[in-house]
Amino acid sequence: MKLRGLLRAVGILAVSSLLVVPLAQSSAQGVTKAPVYKLIWSDEFSRKAGWGPDLTKWTYDTMLGPNSEKQYYTTSRLNSQHDGKGNMVITSRLITESSPYYNFCLPDLTDTCWYTSARLKTSNLVGFKYGKISARIKMPAGQGVWPAFWMLGQDLNEGGTWPDCGELDIVEAKESQSNLVFGTAHGPNYSGGQGIGNVFVNNQPLSAAYHTYSIIWKPNRVEWYFDGKLYHTLTPTDVMGNLWPYNAEFFLILNLAMGGTFAGDVDPSVKTAKMYVDYIRVYSVNGVGKVVKH
Numbered sequence: 624m625k626l627r628g629l630l631r632a633v634g635i636l637a638v639s640s641l642l643v644v645p646l647a648q649s650s651a652q653g654v655t656k657a658p659v660y661k662l663i664w665s666d667e668f669s670r671k672a673g674w675g676p677d678l679t680k681w682t683y684d685t686m687l688g689p690n691s692e693k694q695y696y697t698t699s700r701l702n703s704q705h706d707g708k709g710n711m712v713i714t715s716r717l718i719t720e721s722s723p724y725y726n727f728c729l730p731d732l733t734d735t736c737w738y739t740s741a742r743l744k745t746s747n748l749v750g751f752k753y754g755k756i757s758a759r760i761k762m763p764a765g766q767g768v769w770p771a772f773w774m775l776g777q778d779l780n781e782g783g784t785w786p787d788c789g790e791l792d793i794v795e796a797k798e799s800q801s802n803l804v805f806g807t808a809h810g811p812n813y814s815g816g817q818g819i820g821n822v823f824v825n826n827q828p829l830s831a832a833y834h835t836y837s838i839i840w841k842p843n844r845v846e847w848y849f850d851g852k853l854y855h856t857l858t859p860t861d862v863m864g865n866l867w868p869y870n871a872e873f874f875l876i877l878n879l880a881m882g883g884t885f886a887g888d889v890d891p892s893v894k895t896a897k898m899y900v901d902y903i904r905v906y907s908v909n910g911v912g913k914v915v916k917h
Contacts, residue, residue, distance in 0.1 A: 660755060660906040664914045667902050672707025675700055676743055684742040684878075687735060692769070692883035694738040695728055703741035706899075713879045713898040715740040715768070737889065742878035747917045750777050750872040751905055754912025757837040758877075758903045762796045763896035764830035767889030769880035770898045771795045772836060777872040777915075786814035789868030791845060794836035797886040801828035804836065806847035806855050812865045819862065821847070821855035833901060839908060842870055872915050875903065 666680055675698075683698045694715055696702075706712050715738045716722075718730050728736030751774075758772050773795070776788035790809040797803075807820030825834070837848040847855040859867045879898045882889045906912065 659909050661910075662904060663754065663907050663912060664749065664751070664905040665902060666711075667709065668705055668711040668900060669709055670705040670707075672705060673700060674705045676703060676711065680745060680749055681743045682746060682748060684744060686742075688740075688880050688883065690880075690883040690885065692880045693734075693736065693767075693889055694740040694879075694881040695724060695736050696742040696878070697724070697739050699739065699741075702739050703743060709901060711743075711877070711900045713741045713743070713770075713877060713900070715763075715879050715881050715896045717894045738881045740879045740881060742876065744874060744876045746775075746777075746874045746876075747780055748874075750874050750915035750917065752872045752913050752915065753840050753842065753908075755837060755839045755906040755908050756793065756875070756903075757835055757906075758793070759833050759835050759901035760794070761833045761899040761901075762829040763879060763898050764798060764801070764828065765890065765893040765896045766798045767882045767886050767893060768798055768896045769795065769883055769886035771876070771878055771880070772900075772903075773876050774873040775876065776868050777874060778868070780874075785809075787811045787866065787868065789871070789873070790814070791838060791840070791869065791873065792818075792820070793838050793847070794849075795885065796829050798828075798830075799887055801830065802826065804829065804834075804849045804854070806838075808845065808857050808869070810862060810866055810868050813862055819857060823849040823852065823854040825849070833899070840869070841908070841911060843867070845869060877903075 684696050685698060686696050688694045701716060703713050717738055718724050718728050724739055730737045762770050773792040775790050779788040786809045792807040795805040802825045804823040807818040809818045813819050835850050839846045843859050845857045846853055877900060
């Protein structure tokens, strides 16, 4: 996944004080038109139960998790499959002696590999540049879970390095602060603990219901939304003279990590956790936004 730390934003915004962007805004000339959204890419996750991801859209990372996480990412259907009800389900599972990954991870002897899970990405299949990017997700419950929907710059696949490639965390969540939505950007000299972000305070745990997590991404501007409510905006001024890598192609990532520097220790009672993703949709906004096929 990625390094996490303290948000640079000042304070935590209360729900009642969040700015809600109206469909039409006033201007000196009168009322401006509402933005025009056009769907340009989506995955509705409508395949049959037990089927894996659409491999024309998604590929896998197979690796140990970074950031002191406790999972190994696999291609197994036990960790990522459609449920036949319109969801992609990413499942983390405690490794037991009967697991095919037991001898590889040796969880009884090491402290790095207790669970299997999945990390799906559109890397080198489909990329995106600008637009509205939304996912409807029901988050997992359990102390130490770390679900995320995020993006990395395509430059990473062309010889670039992190964080210079840029990273946009559309949403991260954790059980220890189960009602908080974290949205963050990482770039050169503002990554990890210096990532520039903010949080939305929901009135119930994110695992209690489905919610929509979005960004509206424009040249020199990124806005974060929770259920349609704006809670964070980033512009080149905010990166204080550092590189702005967000005017380039990015790819999508979905994953469920366990433990690590952001989520904290996994409670021993957590044997499994499930992240339900209803859809991911990408729109152009007033004609701005494109899909790049590789």
